[in-house]
Amino acid sequence: MPTVEQVGKLRVRREFRRRWLLSAPALLTILLAAVGPLAIVFLFSFMEKGDYGDVKYWHFSTDGWLSLIFERDPIDDTLGLASANVQIIWRSIKLSFLTTIFTAALGFPTAYVIATRSVRSRNTWLFLITIPFWTNLLIRTFAIQDLIRNEGLINLTLRKLGLIDAPLQLLFTDGAVLAGLTYVYFPLMVLPIYASLEKLDMRLVEAGYDLYASRLQVLRHIILPHAAPGLIAGSILVFIPSIGAYVTPRVLGGGKNMMLGNLIEQQFGQARDWPFGSALSIALLVVVTLALLVYVRNASRGSGSHHGR
């Protein structure tokens, strides 16, 4: 007969084993589909590039990483600043930052309006917000292209109205990419903010008005602190995919207004520089992770207390 203690130990061990068995499929998937490839990309970034793509295995080289900011002069082999790459990196950061700001500026009022409707019409509005997801992103992006191209609906209308003589160059500009990204990621900002605001007790808003807070003061001291978790989540959901966006800058920005996603794609495609592409990918990952850490830490501290004005 086993003792009570032994039975207890056995149960703990069995419980432990069951937990691992149940989570094994998920752990295995993460290991094989995320950690594994990432490790390969990391290793590739430190190898010499192959002549027709691929890499020269186990030939250590830092060229991939140097190419992030520098370029080797083909004639005298000296290092110079790769202004094109730096420009693309800067544009990516700038555009995804602006996209986050724009989606937040548009998404917050939208989420607030939805959250303050009756429960039934709320669901209708949320349903409408998700409609764009029903169509493929590429098709929607080409639709935008069709709207803003030189012979597109917008230019055509403006010309018919006599407001302009020559078509405005809307397509293949940073503005077009920004508009496209804002459009694409708008729902990802609205939904988390809505989730936060939905839980806002409207009596708190009334209490604010009752205590002499103007509409702006109520927004600032009561509604915004309440929406902060949603704003943080939304910003993360928008910023990360924006900085690595591929389709939108490709279709709306063209060859001149590339972003990081396009640059990375180019290295694995036409440029056949896998180590550089790998280094870019890892760098992007590191930058995003760092930005997130800083942002989340600051944002949660900001919403946790409201001292001072």
Place this chain on the structure above:
Amino acid sequence: MIAASDGGRVGDSAVEIRALSKTFGVHGTGVVALDNASISIRANEFFTLLGPSGCGKTTLLRMIAGFEYPDAGQILLYGEDIAMLPPFKRPINTVFQSYALFPHKSVAENVGFGLKMQHRPKAEIDARVTDMLRLVRLEELRDRRTSQISGGQQQRVALARALAPSPKVLLLDEPLSALDYKLRKEMQIELKRMQHETGITFIFVTHDQEEALTMSDRIAVMDKGRVLQIGTPREIYGRPADRFVAGFIGETNFVPCEIARDGAGRVVARLNGGFTVGFEDAATFADRTTAILSIRPEHARAVPGLQGGTLHATVETVIFIGTGIQLHTRLNDGSSFMVRQPDFDSEGQFATGQPVSIAINDGAARLLRN
């Protein structure tokens, strides 16, 4: 009327509700929340709006606060019509039923919120917060989060927060309903003390008639959007204006009767069984019409056996209530009648099925229209 202490002219009311109406829903087809209500509330008064849920008391309070706007009528605050002003422009503060304290803010930040929104200097806010927390006896909780304090303490913070900006009128929306019985009794006394100490006009909303009777200087009884009676607790209890008020405030027996005139031309209510009650002040009741007598259980007295000149009834239940006994009886006409009386030596005197005679104290019955 008494003089308003806050700079108002003699004869002014603190709050004057004039013919206020409000309908919710689609124009003309919705629910009538308030129907031509007029109330005059004096300065420094503890005034209670009493009525069952849906009677319009909360709607009226929310209109005084500025959260709802009337369809018609006026709300005068010391003579100035504020009915259409937004809440943040009214020198009136509210204690909410759910307290509505700001989460993630400390007790002190909550109490100081109103003053901060008015851009008062920080030193003044700090001093005022200290004063208010002393008033509600929560000085030691100053830096706590509102989520870390008990329901009773939250209630006090809500009070301190609403009193801090020194409003001309304090509105209280069933503030005690979430507290347990003992705490509620305590807070009733506390509220009276605070009203006395601050000298602010309190408008208190409740559906609890006992609470209204114990706390109020005057009460307005409301039902279905209308104000039925305004008066002191004594007037409301002793001389209810109609059947609803009589039934809603305290317990009472309703006995149907017929109006007649006696030899001296006095109005007499004749009850089933020939028992009569005379009234001096009921000249408006026409002969041979039916009416209702309202008789409080404590104004009736039962004795065993059948005697002349009394109501005859049969005992159904005898309940010991500590301070006395409560007899549930049935009159000969089939209506029920309750008697509450001291328990001197009545032990064993009353039993189910026993016939009793019920006498009514002089002047205690109230004649009401059907």
